[in-house]
Structures are given as structure tokens and as C-alpha cells.
Amino acid sequence: MTLSLILACLWVVAANVLAMVPSRDNHWSRAYLLIAAGIPLVGYVTYENGPWWGLGVLFAGMSMLRWPVIYLGRWLRRRLSRG
Template sequence: MTLSLLLACIWAFLANILAMLPSRDNLWRRAYFLIAIGVPILGYVTWQNGPWVGLLVLAAGMSILRWPIIYLARWIRRAVK
């Protein structure tokens, strides 16, 4: 396993641990932190392992952080109308 995939697995484990902890702001600060850390890891995974593995890691990250993606899609849909 490459270093980038190891970092992606650690990111996923950290995301699951952070999701289990109680929060007053519905986990948004943690989501912003995970996005800020996850984007460079995703780039590193794609650079080191290729675009198909990068897409798989992207899909895994989107399944963990699905609410920011849903809100982004709603915002784009409102902006287009």
C-alpha cells in the first residue's frame, strides 16, 4: 500500500471518529477541517496511483461528507435558475 492510500485510510478513520463525537454546530467545523485536509490527500492519491484510484477515493470521501455535497448541489441548482 502506498503512502497516499495509507493517508487516505487514516483520513477516513479520523472522519468516522469525528462523526461519533457530539457537536453543537452539527459537525460543520469538522467537515471544513476534513475537506481542507482531504483535498491535498486526494490530489496525492491521484498523482501517485492514477485517476481511477483517485475517483474511488473521491467517491469514498463524498460518501463520508455527503451533506456538504448536497448543500453545494442545492446552491448550484438555485444559482442556475
């Protein structure tokens, strides 16, 4: 197992631990932190292991952080429907 996949697994464990701890802001500050750490990590996994592993890690991260992805999709739909 490569270093990038080990780091991706640690990211998943950290995301699960952070989700278990109560939060006053519905975990949004933690989601921003996980997104900031996850984007370069997906690039690193893709660089070391290829695009299929990169897509797998991307989809795993999107399933962990599904509400930011849903809100991004809604925002994009509103922006595109105005034009």
C-alpha cells in the first residue's frame, strides 16, 4: 500500500472521528478543514496510483462530505439557470 493510500485511509478515519464529536455549527467548520486537506490528497493519490484510484478516493470523500456536495450542486444549478 502506498503512502498516499495510507494518508487517504487516515483522512477517512479522521472524518469519522470528527463526525462523532458534537458541534454547534453542524460540523461545517470541520467539513471545511476536511475539504482543504482532502483536495491535495486526492491529487496525490491520483499522481501515485493512477486516475481510477484517484476517482475512488474522490467518490469516497464525496460520500463522507455529501452535504457540502449537495449544497454546491444546488448553488451551481441556481447560477446556471439564471443565464
